[in-house]
Amino acid sequence: MKKFNIVIDTNVIVSALRSKQGASFKLISLIDENLFEFSLSVPLVLEYESILRRHLDEKIYSDTDINDFLNFLCKVGHKRKVYFLWRPFLKDQKDDMVLELAIESNCEYIITFNKSDFVGISKFGKEVLTPSEFIKKLQEKK
Numbered sequence: 001m002k003k004f005n006i007v008i009d010t011n012v013i014v015s016a017l018r019s020k021q022g023a024s025f026k027l028i029s030l031i032d033e034n035l036f037e038f039s040l041s042v043p044l045v046l047e048y049e050s051i052l053r054r055h056l057d058e059k060i061y062s063d064t065d066i067n068d069f070l071n072f073l074c075k076v077g078h079k080r081k082v083y084f085l086w087r088p089f090l091k092d093q094k095d096d097m098v099l100e101l102a103i104e105s106n107c108e109y110i111i112t113f114n115k116s117d118f119v120g121i122s123k124f125g126k127e128v129l130t131p132s133e134f135i136k137k138l139q140e141k142k
Contacts, residue, residue: 004036004138005078007044007102009112010051010094012131017056017069023131027111031076035138039105040077043097045070080105092117102126109134 008027015024031038052066082097082104090096095117102110103124110118110128118128129137 003034004109004134004141005105005107006036006038006109006111006134007098007105007107008038009098009110009114010044010047011113012111013048014051014055015113015131017052017061023135026135027131030135030138031073038077039080039101039107040073041080041082041097041101041104043082044101045074047094047097048073078105089120090117099124099126109137 012024012027015022016028017025019025030036049066049070052061052069053063056066080101082100084100084104088096090099095114098110098112099118099121101107102121103126108127110121110126111131111134112118112128113130115128115130118126121128
């Protein structure tokens with residue numbers, strides 16, 4: 001059975017590391033279960049790193065913790081190189097970067113809390129889901 005291929009927006013990564021209670025944490029916890037594939041690019045990993053270092057409590061997460069987490073993502077994620085840019089398509093160029101990765105990796109879904117930031121991406125055959133919507137889709141597929 002074909003696995004879903006997704007791109008995970010930065011806000012989901014931050015949310016997962018801020019709380020173990022929500023769907024974001026569950027989604028990140030499922031990465032190692034081999035239930036879906038997710039794609040990464042160097043620019044997206046650099047954005048993850050920049051945002052995590054700015055927004056996470058240093059008393060809880062050390063630089064080593066963040067590096068270990070990013071190394072884990074890089075180890076299990078599908079590394080992609082984006083050769084063709086679609087900019088500007090969305091309001092925010094960082095969202096364009098996520099869309100371009102989604103197009104290049106031929107993923108079905110972009111997982112984010114900011115669905116309104118990705119209006120119009122159905123033109124590229126992509127759908128935007130929140131973490132909880134994606135988890136529900138995974139459960140339906142079983």
